[in-house]
Each structure stands twice: as C-alpha cells, then as structure tokens.
C-alpha cells in the first residue's frame with residue numbers, strides 16, 4: 562500500500578472484542594494470566610501476549626506497526642520521546658570503550674547526549690568535520706559501532722547523502738542509524754538507501770499537532786547481528802539479565818529491538834503512555850496531507866524571504882544555488898523540507914526585533930507542528946554548544962529557524978512581512 566493508506570490503516574482493522582473502528586486506548590498497566598503456567602510462558606516469551614505496559618501495550622503496538630510499515634521496516638518500538646529512542650539505540654549498539662561516528666549537524670540535545678552524557682557511560686562520539694562520507698569514514702576505527710546522521714539536519718537543513726554513508730557503514734560492518742524526524746517517511750524512507758535503523762521524534766511532523774511527546778526506533782532487519790557476533794556479542798550471547806535469552810536466536814532478524822524492549826524499556830522504563838500512542842496515531846492519519854502542504858507553503862515562504870531586500874540570506878535546499886539542492890532532488894524528490902533558517906540584515910539585534918514582532922508564528926522550541934513556528938537556536942536548542950560547534954551545526958547568533966505550518970500561505974507571508982518591517986524600521 563501507499564504511505565497515505567498505510568498511515569490510516571496499518572496495524573489495525575477493528576477491535577476484536579468490540580469492533581470499534583478507532584484504535585481503542587488500552588489504558589491498563591497489566592494483563593491477567595489464565596494460570597500460573599500461562600504467566601510463566603509469557604515471561605519465558607514462549608507465547609505471544611501482553612504482560613505489563615512497560616513491556617508492551619495493544620494501543621502502542623498499533624503505533625509501532627504503523628510507523629514500521631511507513632518506513633518499510635520489519636519492526637518498531639515506540640517510546641516516551643525522540644530522546645529516549647536515541648538513548649536506547651546508542652546504548653544498545655555501543656558499550657564502554659566503543660564509539661559512534663556522527664555528522665556534526667545535529668539537533669542540540671542529540672549533540673549533548675553524544676558529546677556529554679554517553680561518555681559518562683564510556684561510549685564516546687566522534688563528530689565529522691562535515692557530513693561528507695570521506696570526512697566520516699576517516700574517523701572510524703575498530704571500536705566504532707555505528708554511523709549516525711539526521712536525514713535532514715535540524716536546524717542546518719543539510720541533506721545527507723545516505724547511499725554514500727551506507728557504503729561507509731557497510732565497509733566498516735557497522736549499522737547506519739538515521740534520525741528521520743524532519744523529512745518523515747512521506748518525503749524519504751532511509752531504508753531504501755541502505756540505512757539499517759531509523760529513529761523518530763514522533764513529537765514533530767508525525768504527530769503533527771504539538772500536543773504529544775513520543776519516539777520510535779525502526780529496524781530494517783537488514784543488519785547481520787548474528788554474522789557480526791564478534792563485533793556485537795550482546796545479541797548472540799546468553800543474556801544473564803534475561804535468564805539466558807539469546808536475542809539472535811529468539812528474535813531472529815528482530816534481535817535489535819527485542820533487546821531494547823527486554824533490556825532498556827523493561828529496566829529503564831521510559832515508555833510511551835497508551836494515551837499518547839493514541840494521539841500520535843490520530844496525527845499520523847493525516848501526515849501525508851500535512852507534509853504536502855508544509856512543503857508547498859515552505860517553498861513560497863522561502864521565495865518570499867529570498868526576494869526581500871531586508872533579508873540577508875535564506876538557507877533552503879529547494880533553491881538551485883543551495884549546496885544541498887542536488888541531494889534534495891535525489892533523496893526528497895525536490896520536496897525540500899519545511900524547516901529553514903534565515904538571517905536578516907542588521908544582525909543579531911534586528912533578528913531579535915523580528916522574532917519579538919511575530920504574531921502568527923509562535924516563538925518556541927519545537928518544529929513540525931501544524932502551526933507556523935519560529936525558534937532562535939543559538940539562545941535555546943543549541944545553547945549548550947560552543948561557538949565553533951554551533952557553526953558546524955549550521956547555527957550563527959543571527960540564525961532564525963522557521964518551521965512553516967499549514968495555515969494559508971497569504972497569512973504566513975503577511976506575518977513574515979510585518980515582522981520584517983518592525984525589525985528594520987528606522988527609529
């Protein structure tokens with residue numbers, strides 16, 4: 562089926578008990594066992610079924626199937642936020658003494674996780690000088706366990722050359738892990754280009770209404786964990802924390818998420834609530850329509866800004882002179898994302914005046930809401946980075962990031978126009 566149809570139907574037909582057409586919210590902590598033997602069989606993973614919502618829940622299971630199918634993966638795990646998805650994935654792939662090689666253009670908190678938090682657990686990150694395959698490949702050594710990128714970087718708007726990165730990962734025999742939050746599977750499915758695992762903040766375009774935090778890890782099923790047992794022994798050795806379970810044997814191609822569910826979700830417990838899973842499913846039903854409108858509105862807003870003499874520069878991959886134009890044509894079918902950055906003439910002060918004058922655009926730190934949003938990354942999302950790190954991540958003190966919503970384009974442009982007038986008015 563096509564994405565528009567998957568978004569509405571995948572993972573659910575109707576409730577077997579009641580025939581309810583909307584996905585029911587199974588707001589329960591636990592599930593009753595038929596007998597002691599049934600409970601034991603569930604805990605031994607000998608029979609399918611739910612035990613406790615920290616391990617799995619029927620509403621969340623529909624969300625997982627839907628996101629997996631949208632991405633063309635074989636399995637997904639939904640968790641409490643995009644950050645949980647990133648943390649669990651990093652911990653599942655790398656251990657003390659090992660490292661992850663990453664592009665430098667990252668969402669600020671992901672950078673903080675990699676640069677400052679994971680090292681406390683003995684896992685380090687090495688950031689490339691750029692997102693180019695050669696710059697990343699030279700950082701890989703025998704202790705590297707993953708190559709990481711955002712398909713389209715937040716806020717840099719860079720479009721990664723996934724095929725080239727997948728080749729690097731293949732040569733190093735490590736998984737390519739891609740955060741596909743910004744474009745969503747409506748614009749690109751990283752598995753089609755050789756990625757092994759996809760991460761989502763479902764909080765953004767997927768949920769789409771700025772109401773609900775959620776995250777997902779999606780597995781393509783294509784990384785050979787069993788054959789690569791020397792590099793990734795945790796998947797093929799008996800796990801003492803789970804009475805000797807061998808993940809590659811029990812879960813086969815789904816070993817990666819089997820372990821995240823059994824180890825990290827079970828013991829660390831950053832699960833998504835069934836109610837949030839329901840709200841995200843509601844959002845996902847319309848993701849294809851919304852993304853289409855986001856993309857159209859973004860193109861017109863970017864054209865307006867670029868033609869305006871009060872604007873110094875606009876970074877938008879839909880312009881032929883943008884360095885990522887060719888990659889946006891190849892990977893996004895020319896549909897550049899609705900996240901863009903720009904700078905106005907007059908530097909930081911004029912930028913602040915513009916930001917303060919916005920009326921329709923919300924001043925906040927979020928993206929991918931149906932509403933138009935504006936963010937000043939240097940003072941908020943990317944504040945923890947050094948000036949040098951901000952520069953490589955595509956953030957200057959003047960940068961304003963816009964997430965163009967699905968309002969009428971005339972109203973979006975009118976707000977940008979009046980805020981530019983307020984920012985550049987002579988005192």
Ligand SMILES: Cc1ncc(COP(=O)(O)O)c(C=O)c1O
Nearest residue numbers: 642643644668715742762764775
């Ligand atoms: C690209 C990207 N990945 C991950 C996240 C983290 O998602 P969450 O806020 O759901 O934890 C964000 C948040 O802005 C993001 O932009």
